[in-house]
Amino acid sequence: xxxxxxxxxxxxxxxxxxxxxxxxxxxxxxxxxxxxxxxxxxxxxxxxxxxxxxxxxxxxxxxxxxxxxxxxxxxxxxxxxxxxxxxxxxxxxxxxxxxxxxxxxxxxxxxxxxxxxxxxxxxxxxxx
Numbered sequence: 001x002x003x004x005x006x007x008x009x010x011x012x013x014x015x016x017x018x019x020x021x022x023x024x025x026x027x028x029x030x031x032x033x034x035x036x037x038x039x040x041x042x043x044x045x046x047x048x049x050x051x052x053x054x055x056x057x058x059x060x061x062x063x064x065x066x067x068x069x070x071x072x073x074x075x076x077x078x079x080x081x082x083x084x085x086x087x088x089x090x091x092x093x094x095x096x097x098x099x100x101x102x103x104x105x106x107x108x109x110x111x112x113x114x115x116x117x118x119x120x121x122x123x124x125x126x127x128x
Contacts, residue, residue, distance in 0.1 A: 004087050008080030010105055013068025015076040019084045022060025024050075028077070029065055036065075042074040049082040049101045053092055079104060 001021050008015040026033040026046070037043050050056040061081065065073050082101035086093045096102050110119040117123060 001088070004084050006080045006084035006087060008076040008078065008083060008104075010076040010079065011068045011072035011108060013072035013076040014066050015073065015080040016064040017077070017080045017084055018062045019059050019081075019088065020062075021058065024057040024059065026061045026063065028063040037070065037074060039070070042070060045074045046077050046081070048078055048099070049085055049096055052095060052099055052101070053085060055085070059088075075105065 004019045006017050006019070008017070028036040033043055033046065037046065047056060050059070061084075063077060063080075065077065067073075068076070078101060082096045086096065086102070093102065112119055115123075
């Protein structure tokens with residue numbers, strides 16, 4: 001198997017991944033998964049597509065992560081891994097879609113409007 005690459009996005013985070021056959025090592029920005037995401041919940045989110053298909057120990061994944069916060073980055077990485085697994089084996093798409101890993105979450109932060117403190121919050125109205 002040659003190297004397979006995929007892209008995942010969430011909020012303002014972008015994950016570019018390169019998947020090769022290996023022992024299950026995930027490297028993010030030249031750091032190990034446990035060092036980059038110390039939270040076990042975020043590590044679980046990243047590994048969800050791999051554990052769904054029982055291929056967690058089969059592929060090595062090299063990741064370039066950019067932008068966003070840690071939650072957005074972990075979800076962008078999950079989408080990229082799911083897309084790469086479908087490129088490797090198209091029959092896996094049905095199982096990954098059933099879990100919701102193939103859908104790009106398009107929700108973005110709404111912009112701040114002028115004359116208001118936030119996007120929708122208004123300054124307190126004073127009648128007198």
